Amino acid sequence: MEFNLSEEQEALHEMARDFLSERWPLDRSRELLDARPAVIDEDVWQEIVEMGWLGVAASEEAGGIGGDVMTAAVLCEEAGRGVLPGPFESSLIAAIAIERSGDQALCKELLPDLIAGKTRVSVAIEEPGGLYGPETVATEARETAEGWLLSGTKILVPEGNEAEKLLVAARTPNGVGLVCVAADAEGVTIHRMDRMDAQSCAEVVFANAKIDAGTVLGGADRAQTLLREIYDIWTVLLAADLLGSAEASLDLTRQYASERVQFGRPIGTFQAVSHRLADILVNVEIGRSLLYGACLALDEGNDNAAPLVSAAKASLSETAVAAAETALQIHGGVGFSWEYGVHLHLRRSRCNAALLGDADHHRDRIAAHMDESWVAPVKA
Amino acid sequence: MEFNLSEEQEALHEMARDFLSERWPLDRSRELLDARPAVIDEDVWQEIVEMGWLGVAASEEAGGIGGDVMTAAVLCEEAGRGVLPGPFESSLIAAIAIERSGDQALCKELLPDLIAGKTRVSVAIEEPGGLYGPETVATEARETAEGWLLSGTKILVPEGNEAEKLLVAARTPNGVGLVCVAADAEGVTIHRMDRMDAQSCAEVVFANAKIDAGTVLGGADRAQTLLREIYDIWTVLLAADLLGSAEASLDLTRQYASERVQFGRPIGTFQAVSHRLADILVNVEIGRSLLYGACLALDEGNDNAAPLVSAAKASLSETAVAAAETALQIHGGVGFSWEYGVHLHLRRSRCNAALLGDADHHRDRIAAHMDESWVAPVKA
């Protein structure tokens, strides 16, 4: 029985943390807040590509490392801790989607270039309708004489402006699934958006846009399951990012509270400070446990994975925001200065908390799961 | 502009507090927890009657003092602080209902005896259907050849076992209103209930029970308004009781925290203690302000009274329970001993918080008010 990171994962964890703290100091992220939307430095991006991070969860044949969701989560946690801008996470999700589609053509044509940083692919799921989740998708793909055509609007598409291909969640005759569209296809209009944390994203409008491969990823049989999987994996990777952010906020504050002296002693000796931090530590540990549980369930193909994914997202969304707000509060005036990095974590965690479903959405999803399948007291 | 207690009310306040702390020490209430249901000592009851508390809000012609809702609230606050058992509060409500009905016969026949402690009258509103509020009443009064007959079930009727007459909320051909029934009338069955805080109450089942005066209080015109008024007044008096309870919990804890020494200093110097008490003090002050606002609105016949009543009830329900839970927690082992009185306030405030609508019910009622009449930004 083992329920923690493997040695390889631990090593990756450390390596990623060291890399980012050296090559991507908080100062860079803060500077990018002014250069809206944030675009990562090309040289750092190349190093990330070369380390193989984009293929961390892709098979070795496809040029990947062959890790599982848990391994991908390790990197996303560090991306959160280090406030790393895109397109790392969106590329990672795109690679996972393509590989899991089992579409040989796509895997051969697109995946190696994606992992090698030569082609940028993003994933478009959220819509302006105010709802979360694949079952609410309104964008529609129809078969016509000219092939498959796509219509609808997506918002908050990560790096939608920089992507060359888009994997788009759409309602198709084979159920809801992902279709692949070239960003420069006719009928595709892209408007730049950005987020509170300056991450680049876009509104993408499809007006009878032609679908690339002419079909839905995974084929009729698997399309819907695949989208569900991608939704869950993306959600859990957001949770991992939130965990990294929460820990970074806690670390900054723990350090500040140990050093900052007021009333003749370090402020960390006041219970108004120390007990708040203790409560955050507790929630961080609970959130990390849920994250591991959700990753493990996804990697094992456990039926129970979906509610655990929701649990991790709900829990860490609230914990990361609370950790960042507390950090700001305890840092006092210093925390509110632009130069100090605390607000970067507040911005990032606020965004990630809302993406792919806020805490209430995921609680509702768990309640629906309880309705369906939760038979209460387990008997021998 | 005056928005606090008048001098007369202040004097009554002090007088009531002195009386109860002398004649009704916490020990008596604790003893009554074993003598379920709690029945007040006859001699103390007689003194309360002689001081005219039952008629504090009744006119002088009826043998009352002629005070308003605010004055009644002053006494209920002290009843809460002193953990005074019934039938003080139920008698007070009954007297207010009878007087406000304008029913001359009833006022002449019943009110002086009620105020003089000769006849016990209680009020039956809540039903087992799980809903709160007069609009949800299922008990029904029908006119038949034999007169008006009442059918339905009431629960948690305060001192239902000891009352000689009951004012019962019922659906009538003239809308929902109060009807008066003799407790020993045919078709009335009374089962003893009691509450977590050992207050006496009853389930009362009416099976074609004959209505006393043969009509609805206040007549067809006023019946529904009267019931609404009584509901609001009772709610606000529960809020007053909760305020007294919250303050008593806070006082006990403030005193204990000032004296109890751990780790070489009074525990009240630890922020884990002092900040929790500061937060409760803040909520007590907010709750008191809302209570005064609601009483004033009721006494002035303000249209806006209902949401303010709900605000006071919602706010003080949560504050009183939090104050009692905090008191228990901060008192540590001592608080959990039977001999110490903190748990009496926890029991009483838990009961009063649920009666006539919990905090969520009252928030829903406020939201409905906002739907209807709340035009947001006031312009000049």
Add this chain to the structure above:
Amino acid sequence: MDLNFSTADEEYRQRLRTWLKENVGGGGSANAVMKKAEEDSGSAKDPLAGARAWPRKLHDAGYVGLPWPKEYGGQDASFTEQVICAEEMARVRTPPLINTIGLSIIGPTLVQHGTEEQKKRFLPRILRADDLWCQGFSEPEAGSDLASLRCRAEIDAEGFVVNGQKVWTSLAFLSDWMFLLVRTDPDAPKREGISYLLLDMKTPGVSVRPLRNAAGGQHFNEVFLDDVRIPRENLVGELNGGWPIARSSLDHERSGLSGVIALEETLGRLWRMAGQLKRGAKDALEDPSTRRALAQHWIEIEGLRHLGYRTLSDQIAGKPPGAGSSVGKLFASELRQEMTRTALRIEGPLGPVAKRSPHVVDRGRWHAAYFDALAHSIGGGTSEIMRNVIAEKVLGLPRSQDD
């Protein structure tokens, strides 16, 4: 209990309403109002002319400096008149006053503690926004623990020579004067060696460096003081007697009632936003949790309003101010935060969208409001310090040895 204003008070309110209608109007933007004030005044050249013209216009009409003595340009107004004035101005959303710090902090402090010369010299210029002021209290090592400040002054025949640094100084860049605390007796216990001084910002040795805040704006400054000379006559109160004056400075706050009206307006916006934002076929307001959250804010705002009435009523009756002020400040600051959190919750999926992006909600106002509200619980005494004060001063709990 009686919540009515007197007839004279109601007449005062009517006159004010009429004046405001003419000079602010129903929906005039702050810029338009200030522009009109500037045109009416005919002033020019000064880049702040528009911003100064508006408080001058108000002053000419008799609606600033209400509680101050007439001899220094004040109105000697009654307490209820002050309340009415605060309420009515909040109601029509008058533009902010550029001389707020002067009007609400140093002005009242000088009225109470200033010498006759100081009052004559400074008060009229504060009222007419001729002088703008900033506050020099916080230092890098003295935030919550204000009394541990290190900025020090040597005393010689002509006055003080000040060296040190101040931080989080709002508007220092625009200000003509600063009131500040300096340590004048390093050997005394820390609260007993502090003096309260007035500094002309054009004095040699003063340098100001802007600090950017977390929301991206530039409200704060650092101020460096390098052998800065302050004449003796600019001492407020006694030498080494600055601490209690500074405490009372911090207490000079506007009546809480105008804050209530601002919160009520925010709630109105929230309610409308929730009624408009879609969740599929429904709107956000159909979620019972959202309805309850907004109803809870309604409750809290009413609580604050009625707490204000109680405080006011006590003040009119000449009773000592009760727990109202510190309680109201703490509660309002937490409520304001909670309301912006509710706003982000209602925005839901659109919460991350930044201003100027397609689909942004309310032009991104809630992001800014959120940062502001978080900052508010730090500026002017953190919520933690407020709880300490309530625990000790209101509840009478024993004071811990360390503050």
Add this chain to the structure above:
Amino acid sequence: MDLNFSTADEEYRQRLRTWLKENVGGGGSANAVMKKAEEDSGSAKDPLAGARAWPRKLHDAGYVGLPWPKEYGGQDASFTEQVICAEEMARVRTPPLINTIGLSIIGPTLVQHGTEEQKKRFLPRILRADDLWCQGFSEPEAGSDLASLRCRAEIDAEGFVVNGQKVWTSLAFLSDWMFLLVRTDPDAPKREGISYLLLDMKTPGVSVRPLRNAAGGQHFNEVFLDDVRIPRENLVGELNGGWPIARSSLDHERSGLSGVIALEETLGRLWRMAGQLKRGAKDALEDPSTRRALAQHWIEIEGLRHLGYRTLSDQIAGKPPGAGSSVGKLFASELRQEMTRTALRIEGPLGPVAKRSPHVVDRGRWHAAYFDALAHSIGGGTSEIMRNVIAEKVLGLPRSQDD
């Protein structure tokens, strides 16, 4: 990561399940199980015979004292076997063990710190419930601040003479033995003059007075010690070395996983209750706030379960126990409270109804559960003390001088 148990572990689980099925059954009440155990044992006369027979039966089958050495009657079981045992017993809800304090606190302490004679003398009798134990730590002036205890022992040739008072002593009335802390060096710093002793409750000078608790039950006692003689051989560890042993006593807790199953069962009850209680035509479960509150509890329980897996996994890998234990304890105790609050919220209008009244919900079990849960955050270290420990030991924040 790998969450699977080994084949041997799974076989162990199967054997245990079979045994439990035969000896506990699916829905047998605690009384029935104990009654059966008593009949099987054939013992009689002792009023506690039934209560003792059950742990003896478990012991005969090899399911108590799992981690203890075989030579003292233990099982030398592996860590995963302990986990499986805790899980399976919680799953079928085995009756409580009358010798829990012995099994979970003093037993492990003696295994670790006892002399060879102490182990031989006491451990087998604890396992078979021949001796029942109580804990003498708290005193009237030493609650959270345990180290300030005053109960003192004079030392002479034969051993100790103890005078003082203990309080909140659970089950002292039934107990044969008490382990207690006494001050043996009044001049040493407060944590350094404390010794850890074992006291035969039949010793002259011991008197027990029951205390009633807030919920009305009688779990607590006061114990008065008046010139009580304790022989030298009943000292555990070094003279004046009792403090660290007491700290480790408090850490001997069952695996958190059995607690998780109890919480899960409670959530199941809540869910069913909410589905049954009517709000007019609807049931309480149709209120989205109620659904979210229950879903939140589901999340928290899963969090606690997976935290337990992580702790377990680290322990199996031989890593030092991380933050898991104190974190889990604090979280579980708050969660348990919050769940009973949710229960009272779901009861709604029927919340006040006391047991044995018409319309009472679930026979009033939630009132009792509520009081229990509140008490739980005080017994065995308040939540405040737990937060101090986490802040200092886990977060490494500087320690305040005063504890």
